[in-house]
Structure formats: structure tokens, C-alpha cells
Amino acid sequence: MCKNPVQRVYLSIGSNIDRTEMIAAALDALHAEFGRLSISRVYESESVGFDGENFYNLVVGIDCDRPVGELAALMRRIEDNNGRQRDGVRFGPRTLDIDLLTYGQAVGEIDGVSLPRDEILKNAFVLTPLVDIADEELHPVCKRAYRDLSRELPMDGQKLWPVAFIWRGKAISTP
Numbered sequence: 001m002c003k004n005p006v007q008r009v010y011l012s013i014g015s016n017i018d019r020t021e022m023i024a025a026a027l028d029a030l031h032a033e034f035g036r037l038s039i040s041r042v043y044e045s046e047s048v049g050f051d052g053e054n055f056y057n058l059v060v061g062i063d064c065d066r067p068v069g070e071l072a073a074l075m076r077r078i079e080d081n082n083g084r085q086r087d088g089v090r091f092g093p094r095t096l097d098i099d100l101l102t103y104g105q106a107v108g109e110i111d112g113v114s115l116p117r118d119e120i121l122k123n124a125f126v127l128t129p130l131v132d133i134a135d136e137e138l139h140p141v142c143k144r145a146y147r148d149l150s151r152e153l154p155m156d157g158q159k160l161w162p163v164a165f166i167w168r169g170k171a172i173s174t175p
Contacts (some may be wrong), residue, residue, distance in 0.1 A: 004119045006065045007104035010134060011075065012057065012119070012126050014097045016047065019056040020165070022082055027060070027167050029078045034062040040129035042173040045160035053091045056163065058173070059129040060099065068103050069111025075100060101130065105140045116140045121149065124158040 003055065010028070015022035023042065031037055037061045038061035045053050064071060075098040083095040102116045109115075116139060127150050135147040165173035 004065050004067055005009075006136075007078045007106075009062050009071065009103050009131060010101040011060045011062065012097075012099045012101050012117070012129075013060060014055045015095060015123070016055040016093050017083075017153045023056050024057065024167055025082050025164070026078060026096055026098060029081070032059060033074065034064060037062060037143070038133045039172050040132035041162045042127060042165035043129055043160045044163045045125040045158070050147050053117065055125065056123040056165075057129060057160070058165075059126070059133060060152045061133050064103075067111060068106070068115070071103070072100055072111065072113050074166050099126075101126065102140060105138075107140050121153070124150075124153055124155055125160050126170075127153055128160060129162045 013023060013026050027037065027039070035155065040059045042056050042058045046054055046056055062171075066074070079096045079098055099117055099119070100113055100115070101120055103113075105111070106115045117126075120130065120139065121127070121142075127146065131146045133149045136145050138145060139149060162173055162175050164175055
């Protein structure tokens, strides 16, 4: 396997089926693969784009030297291993959704993955937890700090709130 330079990578994680178990399973799998994780608070949000149960969302930062395509394939395997069904509607309930938000400062289509992910600038359930762990970092395209971008994000219809969450016996999120 060809190693790339280590990059700071941010992943968005969401679930609205067995939320607590699925988020813990995702964190366990990521920890097993990458070791130390930077973990945002866990937020509950209403479903966007469909009527359904509320989601739990968070962002995790990892340091990774794997190519983008290999990393994306790993995220799909983690989703699949946790019951992700891909034959349903695009915007619908899901056990686990892990999206690659950024890969260092990479921009464009890499290994079939668009970077940075558009949802950073559109959805509070992505940008708000990203600010928790990367507030001063710059968006690869806008070249503006995530904290500044979050202040300008229209919150109309985007309700979310932090929730208590315990992982491996430690509170990683409080309301």
C-alpha cells in the first residue's frame, strides 16, 4: 500500500436508527483504525429532506495517510458493517452515515469523492460540530474560518441541540 503524507481529515457521522449504538459503533471502528480521535459534541437534529426520526450528528477529526479512495471505501465498510441499507430512498432513515468532509486542503474530485463536501456550507448539523473541533481552521475553498462561516449560516428550519453522550465510559457531549 502506498502511503500519502499524513492529512487532517474531518468526517461527519449521523444516525437516526439505534442512534446511540450506531454512533458508538462508528467511534469504536474509527478508533480501531486511526487511534486518537478528535470528537465534537453530539447534536440531535430534525431530519432534513424527509419526515423521520431525529438524527444524532457529530464530526470526528483523524490524522490519516491513506488515499482518499481507500478512506472512502473504509467508511462505506463501516456503514455496511452497521446495517446501512443502500437500496432505499436517498434521503431517508439510516443506521449510519459517515461522510468525508475534508482531506487536508484538498479541493476537487479525488477518487470519485468531491472535496470539500458541500454540506459543510449548507447544513448546521455538519458545520456546528465541525466548529467544535476545528473552529479556527480554514475551509479549503472559501479560505475562511469555520467559526466565521457558522455565524453566517442561515438557521431557518435547521434546529439542532447538543445532547448527552457517553462513549467508553466518558462523557464526550453534554447538553
